[in-house]
Structure formats: C-alpha cells, structure tokens
Amino acid sequence: MDDKFKKVVSHAKEYGxxxxxxxxxxxxxxxxxxxxxxVELKNNIKKxxxxxxxxxxxxxxxxxxxxxMHPLTWKASGHVDAFNxxxxxxxxxxxxxxxxxxxxxxxxxxxxxxxxxIAKAKKxxxxxxxxxxxxxxxxxxxxxxxKIESITSRMSKALEEDDLKSLKxxxxxxxxxxxxxxxxxxxDVKQFNLMFSTKVGSTAQxxxxxxxxxxxxxxxxxxxxxxxxxxxxxxxxxxxxIGKAFRNEIIARQFIFxxxxxxxxxxxxxxxxxxxxxxxxxxxxxxxNWHMSLGLGKENYRFHDHIxxxxxxxxxxxxxxxxxxxxxxxxxxHSRTDYDLSQHEKHSGKxxxxxxxxxxxxxxxxxxETSIGxxxxxxxxxxxxxxxxxLDNNSSRIVLKIPSVLAPYKAAIxxxxxxxxxxEIATDLYNKLKTEFNIIYDEKDAVGRRxxxxxxxxxxxxxxxxxxxxxxxxxxxxxxDTMEQKRISTDSVSKEIIKxxxxxxxxx
Ligand code: ATP
Numbered sequence: 001m002d003d004k005f006k007k008v009v010s011h012a013k014e015y016g017x018x019x020x021x022x023x024x025x026x027x028x029x030x031x032x033x034x035x036x037x038x039v040e041l042k043n044n045i046k047k048x049x050x051x052x053x054x055x056x057x058x059x060x061x062x063x064x065x066x067x068x069m070h071p072l073t074w075k076a077s078g079h080v081d082a083f084n085x086x087x088x089x090x091x092x093x094x095x096x097x098x099x100x101x102x103x104x105x106x107x108x109x110x111x112x113x114x115x116x117x118i119a120k121a122k123k124x125x126x127x128x129x130x131x132x133x134x135x136x137x138x139x140x141x142x143x144x145x146x147k148i149e150s151i152t153s154r155m156s157k158a159l160e161e162d163d164l165k166s167l168k169x170x171x172x173x174x175x176x177x178x179x180x181x182x183x184x185x186x187x188d189v190k191q192f193n194l195m196f197s198t199k200v201g202s203t204a205q206x207x208x209x210x211x212x213x214x215x216x217x218x219x220x221x222x223x224x225x226x227x228x229x230x231x232x233x234x235x236x237x238x239x240x241x242i243g244k245a246f247r248n249e250i251i252a253r254q255f256i257f258x259x260x261x262x263x264x265x266x267x268x269x270x271x272x273x274x275x276x277x278x279x280x281x282x283x284x285x286x287x288x289n290w291h292m293s294l295g296l297g298k299e300n301y302r303f304h305d306h307i308x309x310x311x312x313x314x315x316x317x318x319x320x321x322x323x324x325x326x327x328x329x330x331x332x333x334h335s336r337t338d339y340d341l342s343q344h345e346k347h348s349g350k351x352x353x354x355x356x357x358x359x360x361x362x363x364x365x366x367x368x369e370t371s372i373g374x375x376x377x378x379x380x381x382x383x384x385x386x387x388x389x390x391l392d393n394n395s396s397r398i399v400l401k402i403p404s405v406l407a408p409y410k411a412a413i414x415x416x417x418x419x420x421x422x423x424e425i426a427t428d429l430y431n432k433l434k435t436e437f438n439i440i441y442d443e444k445d446a447v448g449r450r451x452x453x454x455x456x457x458x459x460x461x462x463x464x465x466x467x468x469x470x471x472x473x474x475x476x477x478x479x480x481d482t483m484e485q486k487r488i489s490t491d492s493v494s495k496e497i498i499k500x501x502x503x504x505x506x507x508x
Contacts (some may be wrong), residue, residue, distance in 0.1 A: 005324035008383045009255055011398070015457050017041065017382065020254060030252030030260045037457050038378075040408035040438060042263075045377050046242050048405060049265045052290050052507050055241045060238035060267065061231055065219025065276055069242060073218050074195065074211050076347035077340060078312070083214060084191040086159070086167055087250050093181035098250050099167050099189045101156050102176050107148050114144050132215050156308050164189040194247045196260075212246035217369060219243070220268045221340045224365075225352055228270075235354055235365055236279065238269040242374065254325060257376040263374035270365040272356065273338065279368045280315050281336040287319060287333060287370050294403045296384045302327060312339030319372075321380045330380060331372035340363040381406060384457060400458030401481055404500040409459045410437040411497050414450050416466040418443050426465040429475075429490060437497055455480055463493055 012018040016035035020027035034042050055061045074080050086099040129496065135141055151174065158166040168189045172389060177184050196212040213219065220239045227239050242265045252258050270280045284303065291301055299322070306316040314335050321330040341364045345352045353362040385402045404410065411433070415426035423443055430441045440459065442450050447464060449459050454462050462478040469475055469490065477496055478485045488496060 002324060005255075005383070007388075008324060008379075008386055011386055011400075011456070012038070012255075012382060018147075029302070030125050030258065030386065031247060032256055032259065032375075036410040041381065041402065041406060041458075042374065043379055044406040044408070045374060045381065048294075048503075048507070049290070049372070049377075050240065050242065050504055053238070053267055055178065056507065057238070059233065059236065060240055060269075061227060061233070063220055063223060063227060063239050063241045063440060064243065065216070065223060067199070067213050067246075067369065068210050069213060069218060069222065071209060071211065072347050073222060073344075074214075076343040077218050077221075078343070079195055079211075080215055083194050085194060085250050086164060086189045087192045088171065088189045089187040090178040090181060090183055091185040091187060093178050095178060095180055096250055097178075099164075099171060099420050100155060100159065101251065103151060103167075103174070106174055106176055107151055110144050110148050114141055117141055117144075154393050160308075162191070164166065166501070190279035192248075192250060194249065196246050196248055213244075214247050215245050216241050216243045216264045216266045217268060217371065218340070220266065221344055221367075221455060223269075224341060228354060235356060236269060236271045236275070238267050240265075240267040244267075255325075256379050257323065257325075257328065265374050265377075266369065266371045269368045269370075270354070271368060272359075273363055275368050276335045276337070276366040276368055277315065280333065283368050283370055284317065287331060287372075290507075291319065291331075291507065293335065294381070294406070295323075296380065296403075300380075300384065301330075304329070310334075312336050321376075323379065330376050331370065332344060334369045334371070334429075336367045336369055340367065341365065397452055397455055399455040399480060402458035402460075403506070404460040405503065405506045407458045407460050407501075408438070409440040409454075409457065410501050411439045411461040411463055411493075412450070412454045412459045412463055413439060413441045414447055414464045415443050415449055416464055420467065421470065422465050422467075425469055429463070429465065429493065433494060436494060437501070439497075451478065461497060 011167045015037060017038035019035050020032045021031035021033050022028050033499035040326055050062070078375065087096055088099045088102070089096050117138065118131060118134065121134050121138070122131070151170070153165070154170050157163070158170065171186060174186070175184060190237050195214050197209050198212065200208060200210050216411070220241055224239070227233065228237070243265065244261060245264050246261050249258050249260055252260055269279060269283060287299065288303070292298060302320050302323075304318045304320050306313070309316055314337050316332065316334040318329040319331040319333070320327040341352045345364065352364060354365050355362045382400070382404060385400045387399050387401055389399060390396050413426050413430045413433070426441065426443070430439060433439050442453070444450070451462055458480070460480045462480070464478065466476065468487070473490050474487045475490050475493065476485045477493070479489050
C-alpha cells in the first residue's frame with residue numbers, strides 16, 4: 001500500500017467512516033462496517049444517485065427486490081455455469097491468485113516500461129516531440145506492444161475456450177513469479193465459482209440450495225413485467241435499484257475496492273431492439289456527467305471500452321477512476337441485448353414481452369445497464385477528498401474536502417464558550433435547523449480544535465455563536481475549504497446551508 005492509500009484507510013477508521021468487520025475477533029477478510037460518519041456519507045451517495053435517476057426522470061422508477069431469489073434465476077442468468085474466476089496457488093507461499101490477474105499485471109509492467117520510454121523521449125526532444133510517430137516507429141516500443149498483444153490474445157483464447165492448461169502454460173512461459181515469495185512453483189489452474197450458497201428450510205432433507213445474489217440486476221429482470229404493467233411504463237423506461245451483492249472474491253485486497261459483501265447501484269434501461277446503440281451512447285454520457293457534477297476532477301476519470309465482450313453484450317465499457325492505486329473500474333455500462341429476459345423466458349416458461357402499441361407488435365426489449373459499486377464510489381470520494389494542508393502559521397491541517405452535497409454533516413453549531421448563555425442560543429439554533437439538515441452540535445474544547453475535528457469529517461460549514469451574537473443576533477460562518485469566516489444574521493444560516501447543498505446547484 002502506498003502512503004496516500006494508507007492514510008485514507010487509517011483516516012477512515014480514526015474518524016468513524018469504516019471499521020474492519022468483527023474487529024475484536026481480528027476481523028473478517030474483505031468485509032467492512034460503515035461507522036457513524038461512513039453511514040451518512042454512504043446514504044448521501046445513494047440519495048444523489050437515486051435523485052439523478054429516479055427523481056429526475058419521469059420514465060425511471062425504483063425497486064427493492066429480495067437478496068434471495070429462486071435458484072433457477074442463476075441458472076438462467078448463466079451465473080451457475082459461468083460466473084467463475086480462474087485461480088492458481090503458489091505452492092511455496094500458499095497464496096492464491098487469479099491467473100488472469102497475474103498475467104494482466106505482467107502486461108501492466110510492460111506498459112509502464114513503454115510509458116517510461118515515452119517520458120524520456122519527451123524530455124529529449126522537447127517541443128518537437130511527436131508522440132504518435134515515436135510510438136509507431138521506435139523499435140523497443142513496437143516490440144513491447146507486440147509482446148502485450150501476443151500475451152493478451154493467448155490469454156483471451158485460453159479463457160474463451162476454458163483451456164486452463166494453456167493458461168498455466170502462459171504463466172510458466174512468461175516466468176511469472178509469486179509477488180510475495182518470488183517462487184515459480186505453481187499449482188494447476190482451477191475454475192472457482194464466485195457465488196456464495198446457503199440453505200433454506202429447517203431439516204437437511206427438506207432444505208434446498210440458495211445463492212446470495214452476486215448482482216442486483218437479476219431482481220430487476222424478473223420483475224420487469226410486474227413494474228411495467230403496474231406502473232404502465234412505456235418503452236423506453238428504466239428500473240433502478242440499490243442493494244447488497246455478494247461475491248466470494250479470490251483476492252480481496254485494496255480495502256473496500258474489492259469486498260465479499262458490497263453494494264451496487266444498478267439501472268436497467270429497457271429499449272426497442274435496434275435502438276440500443278443510441279441509448280448506450282446516451283447513458284455513457286449521462287453517467288459521466290453525473291460523475292463530473294461532483295467535481296472530483298475530470299482528469300481522474302476515463303472510459304475503458306471492453307474489447308472482448310461477454311457473450312450477452314453487444315457493447316460495454318467501464319468508467320475508471322484514478323484510485324490511490326491507479327485507474328480501476330468504478331462503474332460498468334453494458335448493452336446487454338435481450339439476453340437476460342430471453343433466458344428468463346426460456347427457464348420460467350413465462351412470456352416476458354412488451355406490447356409496443358406504436359409498432360403494433362410484441363417483443364423482448366433490449367437492455368442498457370449502468371452498474372456502479374457504491375463502496376467503490378465511497379472510496380473514490382474519500383480518497384479524493386483527503387488533503388493535508390500546510391497553513392501560514394507553520395502548522396498543518398487534515399481536511400476532507402467532500403462535495404458538500406455528500407458530506408455527513410452539513411454544518412456544525414459551535415458556541416464559542418459554554419457560559420454567558422451562548423450554549424442556550426446555540427442549542428436553540430441547532431433545534432431550529434435539525435429538521436431541515438443533518439447538523440452536529442459541539443461545545444467541547446477550544447473552538448480551533450473543534451474546527452479541526454469538523455474539517456477531518458468534511459463538514460462544509462461551521463457556525464459559531466459568540467458574544468456579538470448576544471448583541472446583534474449575528475453568527476460567524478466558516479467555510480471548510482477556504483477557512484474564510486464572515487458574519488451573517490442568525491436568521492440567514494438556513495439559506496447559507498441550502499446554497500451549499502441544494503441539489504439544484506449540483507445536479508443540472
Ligand atoms: P471487477 O472486474 O473489478 O471484478 P466486475 O466487472 O466483475 O468488476 P460488474 O460485475 O460489472 O463488476 O459489477 C458492477 C460494479 O460493481 C463494478 O463496476 C464495481 O463498482 C462493483 N463491484 C463488483 N465487484 C465488487 C466487489 N467485489 N467489491 C466492491 N464492488 C464491486
């Protein structure tokens with residue numbers, strides 16, 4: 001873990017955002033709990049996503065389907081047969097890896113060599129440097145690129161044909177070593193299904209196998225007609241859902257980036273066959289705009305188009321975010337064709353068709369899906385916001401510059417001192433505001449320390465009640481990011497908070 005990432009993890013724990021699960025028993029790998037501030041931030045991310053889709057689009061409605069589903073759901077969706085990762089063990093370190101990830105990491109190393117060459121050449125040639133020409137003509141780079149291509153195509157072929165022997169052979173040919181032990185002593189590659197199974201029923205004989213859902217999307221597919229009919233939805237329309245998903249990830253590292261129990265925010269958009277490409281492009285743009293609206297930095301996002309498509313998709317890409325450990329998938333946008341609904345039709349024997357009155361015919365709609373990991377979004381916000389600032393007086397402060405609309409608390413109410421009636425005025429103000437916003441009251445310690453505490457949990461505004469308040473009913477309002485303070489009338493505090501957090505100023 002690099003330094004920045006370590007700081008994010010320890011800040012998250014120290015300030016009540018994220019705790020390891022069942023920590024008193026030494027924790028449970030890849031499972032985490034959200035603390036008092038974490039749950040607020042997480043809920044605010046959910047609200048922001050929900051508002052942008054369900055509240056602001058008349059043709060998108062919500063759903064909250066159960067985690068348990070009929071086991072045939074997962075047969076139909078392909079998860080029973082194909083939701084696998086190829087795993088490999090190192091016999092010396094006893095560590096387990098995803099075979100494809102080991103190979104991808106090998107390619108990333110070659111990629112970084114290419115980038116180094118480019119950076120060197122840029123320095124050497126200065127303004128005259130033509131990057132495109134350099135990449136296509138420099139012998140070393142051309143050779144590196146060819147190597148990556150040949151490795152990638154061998155890997156894709158092996159994965160596609162489920163040829164695990166060739167996958168192992170590739171690891172051996174590339175002389176990939178265990179990153180921990182440096183050993184090349186590998187086991188064979190095995191397929192490993194990522195779904196957790198459990199039993200329902202009271203006795204062994206009557207019980208039957210169930211799965212914990214590995215994605216929320218299938219709950220939407222099986223309810224497609226229920227929603228369409230009861231809400232009289234006309235195509236194109238969407239169904240959105242936020243909920244837990246479970247995957248028995250082989251390598252669960254990188255904090256809340258890859259967990260075994262996590263939350264997804266998914267929206268399936270049902271469209272006329274033949275129009276899916278157009279909608280896919282629209283949703284790509286729409287979702288990227290949503291990310292941009294939070295102001296975490298345009299340079300921290302990029303699209304990554306899938307070259308090798310899943311069998312059910314006719315287009316797919318990821319929105320990647322620049323996490324402290326590099327650009328990684330944050331959200332997936334997939335054009336899933338009519339695959340899922342057709343499969344459910346086949347396995348359930350029930351028609352899942354939509355009658356299009358304009359075309360005067362029935363069809364199985366095509367689906368464009370947007371699927372974002374809530375916990376990954378949380379990590380993106382948290383890691384982007386954590387800043388250590390040097391101040392003029394040779395001191396420093398740690399501040400979470402969380403977008404105000406997502407901040408756990410919108411404002412802190414702070415009486416300068418407890419005496420002289422200031423606590424009472426502050427309590428009155430707190431009581432007036434608390435029905436409108438999530439705010440916090442703090443009267444412990446010197447006001448400077450209280451400011452630091454609020455900075456560290458990302459509270460955008462601090463309202464201080466002092467002796468002047470007694471005289472003219474004004475308070476100071478301090479901005480978290482600029483640390484500027486101004487005096488305003490007590491009666492306008494609510495308006496100032498609204499300016500900071502109103503959705504109108506964020507989601508346009
Ligand atoms: P990855 O390639 O990183 O395993 P994926 O392509 O399997 O992810 P999808 O099935 O497309 O992921 O799931 C949609 C979203 O759910 C992802 O973009 C990610 O944000 C989130 N997600 C998936 N797996 C996990 C996990 N184990 N922990 C946290 N979030 C996850």
